[in-house]
Amino acid sequence: xxxTRLTALFAVLLVGVVAMVAAGCGGDDDTTGGGAETTSxxxxxxxxxxxxxxxxxxFEQGKPGEYTGFDIELIEAIGAKxxxxxxxxxxxxxxxxxxxxxxxxxxxxxxxxxxxxxEEAVAxxxxxxxxxxxxLVKEGSDITGLDDLSGKTxxxxxxTTGLELGKEKADxxxxxxxxxxxDAVNALKSGTVEAVIIDAPVAQNAVEESGGVExxxxxxxxxxxxxxxxxxxxxxxxEINQGLEEVIDxxxxxxxxxxxxxxxPPKEIVG
Amino acid sequence: xxxxxxxxxxxxxxGAHFSEVLEGFLRNLLLFAVVVVLALSWGxxxxxxxxxxxxxxxxxxxxxxxxxxxLRAIPILIIILLISGGIPYLEFLPKEIRIPQWFGQPxxxxxxxxxxxxxxxAYMAEVYRAGIEAVEPGQMEAARSxxxxxxxxxxxxxxxxxxxxxxxxxxxxxxxLLKDTTLVSVIAYAExxxxxxxxxxxRFNSSAIILAxxxxxxxxxxAARLVDYLIRRNQGKVARGAHIExx
Numbered sequence: 001x002x003x004t005r006l007t008a009l010f011a012v013l014l015v016g017v018v019a020m021v022a023a024g025c026g027g028d029d030d031t032t033g034g035g036a037e038t039t040s041x042x043x044x045x046x047x048x049x050x051x052x053x054x055x056x057x058x059f060e061q062g063k064p065g066e067y068t069g070f071d072i073e074l075i076e077a078i079g080a081k082x083x084x085x086x087x088x089x090x091x092x093x094x095x096x097x098x099x100x101x102x103x104x105x106x107x108x109x110x111x112x113x114x115x116x117x118x119e120e121a122v123a124x125x126x127x128x129x130x131x132x133x134x135x136l137v138k139e140g141s142d143i144t145g146l147d148d149l150s151g152k153t154x155x156x157x158x159x160t161t162g163l164e165l166g167k168e169k170a171d172x173x174x175x176x177x178x179x180x181x182x183d184a185v186n187a188l189k190s191g192t193v194e195a196v197i198i199d200a201p202v203a204q205n206a207v208e209e210s211g212g213v214e215x216x217x218x219x220x221x222x223x224x225x226x227x228x229x230x231x232x233x234x235x236x237x238x239e240i241n242q243g244l245e246e247v248i249d250x251x252x253x254x255x256x257x258x259x260x261x262x263x264x265p266p267k268e269i270v271g
Numbered sequence: 272x273x274x275x276x277x278x279x280x281x282x283x284x285x286g287a288h289f290s291e292v293l294e295g296f297l298r299n300l301l302l303f304a305v306v307v308v309l310a311l312s313w314g315x316x317x318x319x320x321x322x323x324x325x326x327x328x329x330x331x332x333x334x335x336x337x338x339x340x341x342l343r344a345i346p347i348l349i350i351i352l353l354i355s356g357g358i359p360y361l362e363f364l365p366k367e368i369r370i371p372q373w374f375g376q377p378x379x380x381x382x383x384x385x386x387x388x389x390x391x392x393a394y395m396a397e398v399y400r401a402g403i404e405a406v407e408p409g410q411m412e413a414a415r416s417x418x419x420x421x422x423x424x425x426x427x428x429x430x431x432x433x434x435x436x437x438x439x440x441x442x443x444x445x446x447x448l449l450k451d452t453t454l455v456s457v458i459a460y461a462e463x464x465x466x467x468x469x470x471x472x473x474r475f476n477s478s479a480i481i482l483a484x485x486x487x488x489x490x491x492x493x494a495a496r497l498v499d500y501l502i503r504r505n506q507g508k509v510a511r512g513a514h515i516e517x518x
Contacts, residue, residue, distance in 0.1 A: 094472040098278070121475050153377075155459065159472030174377060176459035177469060187459070190359035192370055192378050 048084035049105035050075055053093035056181055058205045058260045059111040064090065070201075070260040071109040074128060075227070077252045078243035094159040097121045101230050107240065108228040111199060113161050113221075123231045125240050127224030128253075130266045133165050134203035135216040136188060136196040143195050145217030146170055155184035155193035161223060162197035169219075170197065188213060201261055277476075284478040288470050292479050295463035296486040299452045302383055302462065306452070307445055309388040314395025319430075321396065322403060324421050335396075342393035348454055350390055355382035355458040383455035391448050398440045402433035439501040446491050446498075453483075463487075 052071060054060040060069040067088050079086045089105050100108045101121050113131060114124045137143045143152065149170040156163035158177040166175045176193060178184040184196045185206045195216070196203075203215050227244075229237050247253050248270055257265040285292075320335040342350070355378075359369045367373075371381040406429050414424035456465035467480035 094468055095477075098475050102274070117475075158465075158468060176377075176379070176461075177465065178459045179457055183457070183459075186356055190356055192355070192359055 045079070045083040045085045047087045048075075048079055048107065049089065050086045051089050051091045051096055051100055051105040051108045052110040053096060053180075054088075054090045056111055056202065057209070058201055060109075070129075070256060071111060073256045073260075074247070074253070075107070075109045077247045077256065078240055081243035081246045082239045093157075097228060100228055103230060106229065106233065106236060111202075111225055112228055113223045114226040115161075115223075118228070121231075122228040123233070123237055124226030124228055125237060126244055127226055127269065128244055129225035130268055131161070131221055131223045131225055132200040133162055133197055133219045133221055134200040135219065136185065136198055136203040136206060136213055137194070137216045138188060138191070139212055139214050141194070141214075141216065143216050146219055148216075149195055152194040153192070155187050155196045156198065157181045157184055160198070161221065162199065165219065165221070166197045185210065185213065204261070279477050279481050281476055281478040284470070284474060284476045285482045288466075288479045289482065291466050291470070292463055292482050293486065295461060295466035296483060298380075298460065298462045299449065299487075300490075302380060302387070302452045302455065302460070303445075303449045305384050306387045306391060306448060309384065310391035310395055310448070311441075313388055313392030315399055315430075317392055317396035318399035318403060319425060321400060322425070339393045339396050342390050343397070345390075347386065347390050347451055348457060351383065351386040351454055351458060354386045354389075355379060358382065358385075377460070379455060379458045379460035382458060383452070383460055387448065387451065387455075391444065391451075394444050394447075395441065398437050398444060399433065401440065402437040403429055405436050406432045436505070439498045439505065442494060442498045442501065446494050449490060450487060 052060045052067075054062070054067060054069075056069075058069055059071045060067060062068045062072075067090075072086075072088070075086050091099060091104075093110060096108050096110055096112070097118055098121065099105065108122070111129075111131075112118070112124075114127065118124070135143065135145055135149070143149065146165075146169055149166075149172050151171070151173040153174045153176065154166055154170060154172040155176045155178055156166050158179055160181075163175070163177055166172055176184075176187070178187065181198055181202055184193065184198065187193045188196045189210065189212055198206075200215070200218050206213055207215060227240055229240070254265050254270060257263070317335055317339060320331055321339070323331055358364075361369055370378045372378055373381065410428055410432065411424055414428040415421070419427065453462060453464040456462055456468070459465070463483035463486060464480060467477075467483045470479035471477050
């Protein structure tokens with residue numbers, strides 16, 4: 001009796017595993033996959049599969065099923081304009097462009113800077129955000145900016161512009177790439193790194209939410225964020241650009257921007 | 272299919288970044304070398320504490336068993352994150368200990384050493400214990416009846432016999448340990464997988480990670496064969512009824 005039950009249990013587990021694998025391996029057009037990390041934002045319309053590296057507050061944050069943040073609300077607003085409902089997949093930033101190019105999801109909104117390198121792999125929408133890098137330090141640190149990082153231990157997130165900036169402009173003693181931005185901020189708070197180079201809004205968020213850290217300097221980068229798509233997906237790209245324009249024109253963009261950054265949106269975007 | 276090979280087996284990418292990945296792999300080996308010495312020692316100490324006799328030493332036995340069970344039951348990744356994130360906050364410790372940078376190695380290295388030693392000490396303690404329990408109880412009894420203390424009997428009679436029984440399972444633990452040194456990448460220790468992922472972020476190509484995997488194979492595959500050989504040799508000895516020499 002006991003043995004039969006055990007066999008039955010294994011059978012159920014096996015079926016479950018097979019079902020999950022099958023859902024995870026679905027093709028490009030598989031928008032009904034029931035993987036635990038895919039979550040619908042609710043509302044109507046056909047699903048729009050979106051990849052994002054979560055958490056990266058205030059751009060993307062929250063638990064599966066209730067993701068929120070600037071990027072998340074913006075793509076939801078754009079989705080509402082074009083009649084698509086975003087479904088989010090939490091994924092790793094360093095593989096995110098490869099995955100969208102391969103069709104694992106249709107679009108990427110993940111605080112992604114538009115660069116020439118990345119444009120070789122994917123197509124970007126019109127810019128939806130202008131970015132600055134910040135040098136984040138412990139409160140009371142004598143580091144006042146990029147020039148003071150000489151010989152210091154500096155943290156950044158793997159695969160990000162902050163890390164590039166650290167490599168190219170800061171004469172750091174040691175540059176440590178952490179898997180996620182919050183890991184680097186954590187290392188700063190615990191004192192194992194002396195500064196972190198990270199996107200300005202993320203730094204601002206760390207200052208407000210975690211305390212004990214401050215922004216030593218904001219470094220302008222002339223960089224803009226875009227929504228990334230597979231290169232051959234030009235139809236959706238047009239739709240998203242159109243949706244973005246509408247969202248900017250009707251003031252939704254400004255509302256979302258002020259909610260998340262507590263600042264007015266830059267003129268370069270809202271005109 | 273071609274895309275798959277381009278993504279994971281691009282030999283140009285592997286060639287262009289070979290020395291960087293190798294440098295990372297040498298950091299894996301360095302971490303392994305330090306941890307293996309410490310964990311073998313710590314594991315033996317734990318195993319011996321677990322075997323302490325008598326009612327008076329029951330608390331020590333209990334604590335040791337609890338330590339071994341708990342450390343084996345928690346994912347190593349969590350231990351690494353806890354140690355690297357937690358120890359720097361212990362302000363009663365001097366800075367050299369909270370943020371250790373001894374012998375020119377960065378603090379993620381030493382946090383990795385501590386975390387892996389604590390966990391692998393527990394794993395290895397179980398291997399020693401299996402070896403100790405495989406020694407016939409008569410050996411201990413005979414040694415005690417000759418007037419040896421428990422410690423002397425362990426040191427001169429039981430442990431020397433136990434260690435001859437455990438090379439194969441111990442080598443298995445070492446193979447696991449070598450592979451687990453990659454987990455320290457999570458606290459930005461620049462070992463081979465972290466470097467491979469950096470190259471992925473830069474080139475949008477995963478081949479450097481596969482190259483790191485190949486470097487592990489060079490060490491772990493022969494080691495796995497060696498484990499098999501040791502098991503067969505040991506079985507052969509037992510089958511022939513040979514007595515294992517006691518030093």
